[in-house]
Amino acid sequence: MQIIISNSSKEPIYEQISKQIQSKILSGELTEGTALPSIRQLAKDLRISVITTKRAYEELEKGGFIYLIVGKGSYVAEQNLEMIREKKLRVIEEQLSAVISNSKEIGLPYEELQDLLKLLYEE
Amino acid sequence: MDNVIDIRGISKEFKEFSFDSIDLQIKQGYTTGLIGANGSGKTTLIKLMMNLLQPDEGEISVFGLDYATHEKAIKDRIGFVYDSNIFYESLNLKEISKIIAPSYKQWDRKKYKAYIDQFELPLKKPIKHFSKGMQMKASIAMALSHHAELIIMDEPTAGLDPTFRRELLDIFQEVMVNENRSILFSTHTTSDLERFADYIILIDQGEILISKRMDELQEDYALVKGNSDLLDRDTEAYFLNIEQSQGVFQALTNDKAQVQKVFGDYIVMEKASLDDIMFHMKAAHRRG
Numbered sequence: 001m002q003i004i005i006s007n008s009s010k011e012p013i014y015e016q017i018s019k020q021i022q023s024k025i026l027s028g029e030l031t032e033g034t035a036l037p038s039i040r041q042l043a044k045d046l047r048i049s050v051i052t053t054k055r056a057y058e059e060l061e062k063g064g065f066i067y068l069i070v071g072k073g074s075y076v077a078e079q080n081l082e083m084i085r086e087k088k089l090r091v092i093e094e095q096l097s098a099v100i101s102n103s104k105e106i107g108l109p110y111e112e113l114q115d116l117l118k119l120l121y122e123e
Numbered sequence: 124m125d126n127v128i129d130i131r132g133i134s135k136e137f138k139e140f141s142f143d144s145i146d147l148q149i150k151q152g153y154t155t156g157l158i159g160a161n162g163s164g165k166t167t168l169i170k171l172m173m174n175l176l177q178p179d180e181g182e183i184s185v186f187g188l189d190y191a192t193h194e195k196a197i198k199d200r201i202g203f204v205y206d207s208n209i210f211y212e213s214l215n216l217k218e219i220s221k222i223i224a225p226s227y228k229q230w231d232r233k234k235y236k237a238y239i240d241q242f243e244l245p246l247k248k249p250i251k252h253f254s255k256g257m258q259m260k261a262s263i264a265m266a267l268s269h270h271a272e273l274i275i276m277d278e279p280t281a282g283l284d285p286t287f288r289r290e291l292l293d294i295f296q297e298v299m300v301n302e303n304r305s306i307l308f309s310t311h312t313t314s315d316l317e318r319f320a321d322y323i324i325l326i327d328q329g330e331i332l333i334s335k336r337m338d339e340l341q342e343d344y345a346l347v348k349g350n351s352d353l354l355d356r357d358t359e360a361y362f363l364n365i366e367q368s369q370g371v372f373q374a375l376t377n378d379k380a381q382v383q384k385v386f387g388d389y390i391v392m393e394k395a396s397l398d399d400i401m402f403h404m405k406a407a408h409r410r411g
Binding site for chain 1: 292
Protein backbone atom coordinates (compact mmCIF):
# COMPACT_ATOMS: atom_id res chain seq x y z
CA MET A 1 0.00 0.00 0.00
CA GLN A 2 1.56 3.24 -1.14
CA ILE A 3 1.20 6.25 1.13
CA ILE A 4 3.17 9.44 0.75
CA ILE A 5 3.71 11.68 3.74
CA SER A 6 4.73 15.29 3.44
CA ASN A 7 6.61 16.74 6.38
CA SER A 8 6.18 20.30 5.19
CA SER A 9 2.41 19.98 4.87
CA LYS A 10 0.32 21.75 7.49
CA GLU A 11 -2.00 18.77 7.58
CA PRO A 12 -1.21 16.43 10.49
CA ILE A 13 0.41 13.13 9.46
CA TYR A 14 -2.50 11.01 10.75
CA GLU A 15 -4.88 12.97 8.53
CA GLN A 16 -2.65 12.54 5.50
CA ILE A 17 -2.70 8.79 6.05
CA SER A 18 -6.43 8.44 6.70
CA LYS A 19 -7.30 10.61 3.69
CA GLN A 20 -5.05 8.64 1.36
CA ILE A 21 -6.45 5.30 2.53
CA GLN A 22 -9.96 6.72 2.29
CA SER A 23 -9.46 7.74 -1.33
CA LYS A 24 -8.00 4.32 -2.15
CA ILE A 25 -11.17 2.77 -0.75
CA LEU A 26 -13.50 5.16 -2.59
CA SER A 27 -11.66 4.70 -5.87
CA GLY A 28 -11.97 0.94 -5.54
CA GLU A 29 -8.21 0.38 -5.32
CA LEU A 30 -8.82 -1.21 -1.92
CA THR A 31 -11.87 -3.45 -2.01
CA GLU A 32 -14.17 -4.69 0.71
CA GLY A 33 -12.56 -7.22 3.02
CA THR A 34 -8.98 -6.33 2.08
CA ALA A 35 -6.65 -6.59 5.08
CA LEU A 36 -4.72 -3.43 5.88
CA PRO A 37 -1.15 -3.66 7.19
CA SER A 38 -0.95 -3.84 10.99
CA ILE A 39 -0.59 -0.52 12.81
CA ARG A 40 2.94 -1.37 13.89
CA GLN A 41 4.00 -2.57 10.46
CA LEU A 42 2.69 0.60 8.82
CA ALA A 43 4.40 2.77 11.46
CA LYS A 44 7.67 1.08 10.62
CA ASP A 45 7.17 1.31 6.85
CA LEU A 46 6.31 5.00 7.00
CA ARG A 47 8.95 5.75 9.67
CA ILE A 48 6.40 7.32 11.98
CA SER A 49 5.17 6.66 15.47
CA VAL A 50 2.76 3.91 16.49
CA ILE A 51 0.35 6.42 18.02
CA THR A 52 0.10 8.46 14.82
CA THR A 53 -0.70 5.36 12.78
CA LYS A 54 -3.18 4.21 15.37
CA ARG A 55 -4.92 7.55 15.21
CA ALA A 56 -5.21 7.36 11.42
CA TYR A 57 -6.85 3.94 11.70
CA GLU A 58 -9.20 5.19 14.41
CA GLU A 59 -10.33 8.00 12.11
CA LEU A 60 -11.00 5.52 9.32
CA GLU A 61 -12.91 3.28 11.70
CA LYS A 62 -15.02 6.21 12.93
CA GLY A 63 -15.82 7.11 9.32
CA GLY A 64 -16.95 3.55 8.64
CA PHE A 65 -14.23 2.91 6.10
CA ILE A 66 -12.54 0.06 7.95
CA TYR A 67 -13.35 -2.27 10.79
CA LEU A 68 -11.20 -3.92 13.40
CA ILE A 69 -11.23 -7.56 14.41
CA VAL A 70 -9.45 -7.74 17.76
CA GLY A 71 -6.41 -9.98 17.57
CA LYS A 72 -6.59 -10.20 13.78
CA GLY A 73 -6.32 -6.77 12.24
CA SER A 74 -8.10 -4.10 10.26
CA TYR A 75 -10.16 -4.67 7.11
CA VAL A 76 -11.82 -2.50 4.49
CA ALA A 77 -15.52 -2.20 5.26
CA GLU A 78 -18.34 -2.47 2.77
CA GLN A 79 -19.00 0.94 1.23
CA ASN A 80 -22.29 2.31 0.15
CA LEU A 81 -20.80 4.06 -2.87
CA GLU A 82 -24.21 5.25 -4.07
CA MET A 83 -24.80 7.13 -0.84
CA ILE A 84 -21.33 8.63 -0.77
CA ARG A 85 -21.87 9.87 -4.34
CA GLU A 86 -25.18 11.46 -3.34
CA LYS A 87 -23.52 13.27 -0.44
CA LYS A 88 -20.68 14.54 -2.62
CA LEU A 89 -23.15 15.75 -5.25
CA ARG A 90 -25.01 17.78 -2.65
CA VAL A 91 -21.72 19.41 -1.55
CA ILE A 92 -20.87 20.23 -5.17
CA GLU A 93 -24.31 21.82 -5.68
CA GLU A 94 -23.80 24.04 -2.65
CA GLN A 95 -20.34 25.08 -3.80
CA LEU A 96 -21.56 25.86 -7.30
CA SER A 97 -24.39 27.99 -5.91
CA ALA A 98 -21.81 30.07 -4.09
CA VAL A 99 -19.80 30.40 -7.31
CA ILE A 100 -22.90 31.57 -9.20
CA SER A 101 -23.87 34.19 -6.65
CA ASN A 102 -20.26 35.46 -6.59
CA SER A 103 -20.30 35.66 -10.41
CA LYS A 104 -23.56 37.59 -10.46
CA GLU A 105 -22.16 40.08 -7.93
CA ILE A 106 -19.44 41.14 -10.35
CA GLY A 107 -21.64 40.71 -13.42
CA LEU A 108 -19.74 37.79 -14.88
CA PRO A 109 -21.83 36.36 -17.75
CA TYR A 110 -22.73 32.65 -17.80
CA GLU A 111 -20.62 31.99 -20.92
CA GLU A 112 -17.47 33.35 -19.30
CA LEU A 113 -18.10 31.37 -16.14
CA GLN A 114 -18.56 28.24 -18.23
CA ASP A 115 -15.28 28.90 -20.05
CA LEU A 116 -13.51 29.39 -16.73
CA LEU A 117 -14.92 26.16 -15.35
CA LYS A 118 -13.95 24.29 -18.49
CA LEU A 119 -10.42 25.67 -18.30
CA LEU A 120 -10.01 24.69 -14.65
CA TYR A 121 -11.61 21.28 -15.10
CA GLU A 122 -9.24 20.35 -17.91
CA GLU A 123 -6.16 21.52 -16.07
CA MET B 124 -0.18 -4.38 31.79
CA ASP B 125 -0.36 -0.74 30.85
CA ASN B 126 2.86 0.69 32.22
CA VAL B 127 6.17 -1.02 31.67
CA ILE B 128 7.83 1.27 34.21
CA ASP B 129 5.95 2.79 37.11
CA ILE B 130 7.67 5.35 39.30
CA ARG B 131 5.81 6.48 42.39
CA GLY B 132 6.88 9.29 44.68
CA ILE B 133 10.63 8.91 44.36
CA SER B 134 12.90 11.42 46.01
CA LYS B 135 16.66 11.66 45.95
CA GLU B 136 19.08 14.48 46.69
CA PHE B 137 22.10 15.36 44.59
CA LYS B 138 24.54 18.24 44.63
CA GLU B 139 23.29 19.86 41.44
CA PHE B 140 19.57 19.06 41.70
CA SER B 141 17.15 16.78 43.45
CA PHE B 142 14.21 14.59 42.61
CA ASP B 143 11.35 15.57 44.82
CA SER B 144 8.51 13.07 44.94
CA ILE B 145 8.49 12.23 41.23
CA ASP B 146 5.69 10.22 39.61
CA LEU B 147 6.26 8.90 36.13
CA GLN B 148 4.85 6.14 33.95
CA ILE B 149 6.36 4.62 30.83
CA LYS B 150 3.75 3.01 28.59
CA GLN B 151 4.12 -0.54 27.44
CA GLY B 152 4.20 -1.07 23.67
CA TYR B 153 5.38 2.41 22.80
CA THR B 154 8.49 4.50 22.23
CA THR B 155 9.21 7.18 24.80
CA GLY B 156 11.79 9.91 24.31
CA LEU B 157 13.47 11.50 27.31
CA ILE B 158 14.77 15.00 26.63
CA GLY B 159 16.39 17.79 28.61
CA ALA B 160 19.55 19.90 28.66
CA ASN B 161 22.90 18.61 29.88
CA GLY B 162 22.81 17.99 33.61
CA SER B 163 19.00 18.00 33.71
CA GLY B 164 18.89 14.56 35.33
CA LYS B 165 18.20 12.30 32.33
CA THR B 166 21.04 9.89 33.03
CA THR B 167 20.26 9.86 36.75
CA LEU B 168 16.62 9.04 36.05
CA ILE B 169 17.70 6.18 33.79
CA LYS B 170 20.09 4.90 36.46
CA LEU B 171 17.22 4.86 38.95
CA MET B 172 15.10 2.91 36.47
CA MET B 173 17.95 0.42 36.07
CA ASN B 174 18.48 0.17 39.84
CA LEU B 175 22.05 1.43 39.44
CA LEU B 176 21.02 4.09 41.94
CA GLN B 177 18.44 3.70 44.67
CA PRO B 178 15.95 6.42 45.62
CA ASP B 179 15.86 7.72 49.22
CA GLU B 180 12.10 7.41 49.09
CA GLY B 181 9.44 6.01 46.76
CA GLU B 182 9.03 2.96 44.58
CA ILE B 183 10.01 1.89 41.10
CA SER B 184 8.49 -1.13 39.45
CA VAL B 185 9.41 -2.55 36.07
CA PHE B 186 7.11 -5.07 34.32
CA GLY B 187 5.03 -4.78 37.50
CA LEU B 188 7.92 -6.22 39.53
CA ASP B 189 10.08 -4.54 42.15
CA TYR B 190 13.86 -4.62 42.16
CA ALA B 191 14.20 -5.72 45.77
CA THR B 192 12.91 -9.22 45.03
CA HIS B 193 13.08 -9.58 41.22
CA GLU B 194 16.23 -7.79 40.09
CA LYS B 195 17.57 -10.70 38.04
CA ALA B 196 14.25 -11.39 36.29
CA ILE B 197 13.80 -7.72 35.46
CA LYS B 198 17.31 -7.21 34.08
CA ASP B 199 16.95 -10.33 31.95
CA ARG B 200 14.10 -8.64 30.08
CA ILE B 201 15.84 -5.26 29.59
CA GLY B 202 18.30 -4.35 26.84
CA PHE B 203 20.41 -1.54 28.20
CA VAL B 204 22.61 0.89 26.30
CA TYR B 205 24.68 3.16 28.46
CA ASP B 206 26.38 6.32 27.23
CA SER B 207 29.89 5.28 28.12
CA ASN B 208 31.76 2.06 27.65
CA ILE B 209 31.12 -0.43 30.44
CA PHE B 210 32.90 -3.39 28.88
CA TYR B 211 36.29 -4.83 29.49
CA GLU B 212 38.39 -2.68 27.25
CA SER B 213 41.02 -5.17 26.23
CA LEU B 214 38.54 -7.80 25.09
CA ASN B 215 37.08 -8.12 21.60
CA LEU B 216 33.42 -8.61 20.68
CA LYS B 217 33.73 -12.37 20.41
CA GLU B 218 35.18 -12.68 23.92
CA ILE B 219 32.66 -10.26 25.38
CA SER B 220 29.73 -12.21 23.98
CA LYS B 221 31.06 -15.33 25.69
CA ILE B 222 31.05 -13.49 28.99
CA ILE B 223 27.62 -11.89 28.72
CA ALA B 224 25.75 -14.69 26.92
CA PRO B 225 25.29 -16.89 30.02
CA SER B 226 23.77 -14.03 32.00
CA TYR B 227 20.74 -13.86 29.69
CA LYS B 228 18.13 -16.60 29.40
CA GLN B 229 17.45 -15.86 25.75
CA TRP B 230 20.81 -14.83 24.36
CA ASP B 231 20.55 -15.12 20.55
CA ARG B 232 23.96 -15.81 19.04
CA LYS B 233 22.68 -15.63 15.47
CA LYS B 234 21.05 -12.28 16.05
CA TYR B 235 24.18 -10.91 17.69
CA LYS B 236 26.29 -12.03 14.76
CA ALA B 237 23.78 -10.51 12.33
CA TYR B 238 23.92 -7.11 14.06
CA ILE B 239 27.72 -7.20 14.22
CA ASP B 240 27.75 -7.84 10.46
CA GLN B 241 25.12 -5.22 9.74
CA PHE B 242 26.98 -2.63 11.84
CA GLU B 243 30.27 -3.62 10.14
CA LEU B 244 32.06 -4.19 13.44
CA PRO B 245 35.27 -6.24 13.70
CA LEU B 246 34.86 -9.34 15.87
CA LYS B 247 38.47 -9.72 16.84
CA LYS B 248 39.65 -6.19 17.53
CA PRO B 249 39.87 -5.10 21.19
CA ILE B 250 37.12 -2.66 22.15
CA LYS B 251 39.63 -0.06 23.29
CA HIS B 252 40.62 0.49 19.66
CA PHE B 253 37.00 1.19 18.67
CA SER B 254 35.83 4.70 17.85
CA LYS B 255 33.06 6.18 20.01
CA GLY B 256 30.52 5.38 17.32
CA MET B 257 31.72 1.78 17.04
CA GLN B 258 31.49 1.32 20.81
CA MET B 259 27.93 2.60 20.71
CA LYS B 260 27.10 0.21 17.89
CA ALA B 261 28.58 -2.69 19.87
CA SER B 262 26.58 -1.73 22.91
CA ILE B 263 23.37 -1.55 20.84
CA ALA B 264 24.08 -4.93 19.23
CA MET B 265 24.30 -6.53 22.67
CA ALA B 266 21.17 -4.83 23.96
CA LEU B 267 19.15 -6.09 20.99
CA SER B 268 20.41 -9.66 21.04
CA HIS B 269 18.57 -11.24 23.96
CA HIS B 270 14.91 -10.68 23.01
CA ALA B 271 14.50 -7.90 25.56
CA GLU B 272 10.98 -6.57 26.03
CA LEU B 273 12.20 -3.17 27.17
CA ILE B 274 15.08 -1.34 25.56
CA ILE B 275 16.51 1.48 27.66
CA MET B 276 19.15 3.67 26.05
CA ASP B 277 21.04 6.67 27.30
CA GLU B 278 22.00 8.86 24.34
CA PRO B 279 22.22 5.98 21.86
CA THR B 280 22.64 8.26 18.86
CA ALA B 281 25.45 10.35 20.37
CA GLY B 282 28.67 10.05 18.38
CA LEU B 283 26.94 8.41 15.43
CA ASP B 284 26.96 9.81 11.92
CA PRO B 285 23.59 10.81 10.40
CA THR B 286 23.47 7.86 8.00
CA PHE B 287 23.88 5.30 10.74
CA ARG B 288 21.53 7.19 13.03
CA ARG B 289 18.85 6.81 10.42
CA GLU B 290 19.64 3.12 10.01
CA LEU B 291 19.41 2.73 13.77
CA LEU B 292 15.98 4.35 13.96
CA ASP B 293 14.81 1.85 11.33
CA ILE B 294 16.13 -0.96 13.52
CA PHE B 295 14.24 0.42 16.53
CA GLN B 296 11.05 0.54 14.49
CA GLU B 297 11.63 -3.02 13.37
CA VAL B 298 11.91 -3.96 17.06
CA MET B 299 8.64 -2.15 17.78
CA VAL B 300 6.63 -4.17 15.24
CA ASN B 301 6.24 -6.62 18.11
CA GLU B 302 3.62 -5.05 20.34
CA ASN B 303 5.01 -6.33 23.61
CA ARG B 304 8.13 -4.26 23.20
CA SER B 305 8.80 -0.84 24.65
CA ILE B 306 11.65 1.59 24.07
CA LEU B 307 12.84 4.41 26.27
CA PHE B 308 15.71 6.57 25.17
CA SER B 309 17.26 9.87 26.05
CA THR B 310 18.67 12.09 23.35
CA HIS B 311 19.88 15.56 22.46
CA THR B 312 18.92 15.10 18.86
CA THR B 313 15.24 15.90 19.05
CA SER B 314 14.74 15.40 15.31
CA ASP B 315 15.23 11.68 16.02
CA LEU B 316 12.08 11.79 18.11
CA GLU B 317 9.84 14.12 16.19
CA ARG B 318 8.29 11.51 13.94
CA PHE B 319 9.01 8.28 15.68
CA ALA B 320 8.38 8.78 19.42
CA ASP B 321 4.93 8.14 20.87
CA TYR B 322 5.55 9.84 24.22
CA ILE B 323 7.87 12.64 25.31
CA ILE B 324 9.24 13.35 28.75
CA LEU B 325 11.00 16.69 29.28
CA ILE B 326 12.98 17.15 32.45
CA ASP B 327 15.00 19.99 33.92
CA GLN B 328 16.90 20.07 37.21
CA GLY B 329 15.28 16.83 38.25
CA GLU B 330 11.76 18.07 37.63
CA ILE B 331 9.37 16.60 35.06
CA LEU B 332 8.18 19.59 33.02
CA ILE B 333 6.25 17.63 30.41
CA SER B 334 5.12 14.01 30.11
CA LYS B 335 2.76 13.76 27.18
CA ARG B 336 1.83 12.05 23.95
CA MET B 337 3.95 13.41 21.11
CA ASP B 338 0.95 14.18 18.87
CA GLU B 339 -0.83 16.07 21.66
CA LEU B 340 2.35 18.01 22.36
CA GLN B 341 2.58 19.05 18.72
CA GLU B 342 -1.07 20.07 18.66
CA ASP B 343 -1.16 21.93 21.97
CA TYR B 344 2.01 23.98 21.75
CA ALA B 345 2.79 26.70 19.23
CA LEU B 346 5.47 29.26 18.58
CA VAL B 347 4.17 32.81 18.32
CA LYS B 348 5.98 35.72 16.67
CA GLY B 349 5.03 39.36 16.64
CA ASN B 350 5.92 42.96 17.36
CA SER B 351 7.06 43.66 20.94
CA ASP B 352 4.53 46.52 21.14
CA LEU B 353 1.84 43.89 21.54
CA LEU B 354 3.19 42.81 24.91
CA ASP B 355 2.12 44.15 28.26
CA ARG B 356 1.43 42.57 31.62
CA ASP B 357 -1.96 41.26 30.51
CA THR B 358 -0.98 39.88 27.11
CA GLU B 359 2.24 38.32 28.40
CA ALA B 360 0.14 36.04 30.57
CA TYR B 361 -0.83 34.00 27.51
CA PHE B 362 2.73 32.78 27.04
CA LEU B 363 4.86 30.25 28.85
CA ASN B 364 8.05 32.08 27.92
CA ILE B 365 8.96 35.10 25.81
CA GLU B 366 12.20 36.00 24.06
CA GLN B 367 12.64 39.49 22.67
CA SER B 368 15.15 41.01 20.32
CA GLN B 369 15.13 44.11 18.15
CA GLY B 370 11.50 44.96 18.70
CA VAL B 371 10.24 41.48 17.87
CA PHE B 372 9.16 38.76 20.25
CA GLN B 373 9.07 35.00 19.94
CA ALA B 374 7.08 33.09 22.53
CA LEU B 375 5.76 29.65 23.38
CA THR B 376 2.10 29.06 24.17
CA ASN B 377 0.00 26.04 25.04
CA ASP B 378 -3.24 27.97 24.62
CA LYS B 379 -3.44 28.42 20.87
CA ALA B 380 -7.15 29.23 20.71
CA GLN B 381 -6.94 32.02 23.26
CA VAL B 382 -3.82 33.55 21.66
CA GLN B 383 -5.51 33.52 18.26
CA LYS B 384 -8.56 35.24 19.74
CA VAL B 385 -6.58 37.91 21.57
CA PHE B 386 -3.91 38.71 18.97
CA GLY B 387 -5.71 37.81 15.75
CA ASP B 388 -3.75 38.73 12.63
CA TYR B 389 -1.15 40.75 14.52
CA ILE B 390 0.89 37.65 15.19
CA VAL B 391 2.23 34.66 13.28
CA MET B 392 1.63 31.26 14.84
CA GLU B 393 3.85 28.35 13.87
CA LYS B 394 4.27 24.72 14.83
CA ALA B 395 6.69 24.49 17.76
CA SER B 396 9.51 21.99 17.28
CA LEU B 397 10.68 19.87 20.19
CA ASP B 398 13.76 22.10 20.33
CA ASP B 399 11.56 25.20 20.65
CA ILE B 400 9.52 23.58 23.41
CA MET B 401 12.62 22.37 25.24
CA PHE B 402 14.31 25.79 25.00
CA HIS B 403 11.33 27.83 26.21
CA MET B 404 10.21 25.41 28.90
CA LYS B 405 13.70 25.29 30.34
CA ALA B 406 13.97 29.09 30.36
CA ALA B 407 10.55 29.39 32.02
CA HIS B 408 11.49 26.78 34.61
CA ARG B 409 14.83 28.39 35.46
CA ARG B 410 13.11 31.76 35.84
CA GLY B 411 10.89 30.07 38.37
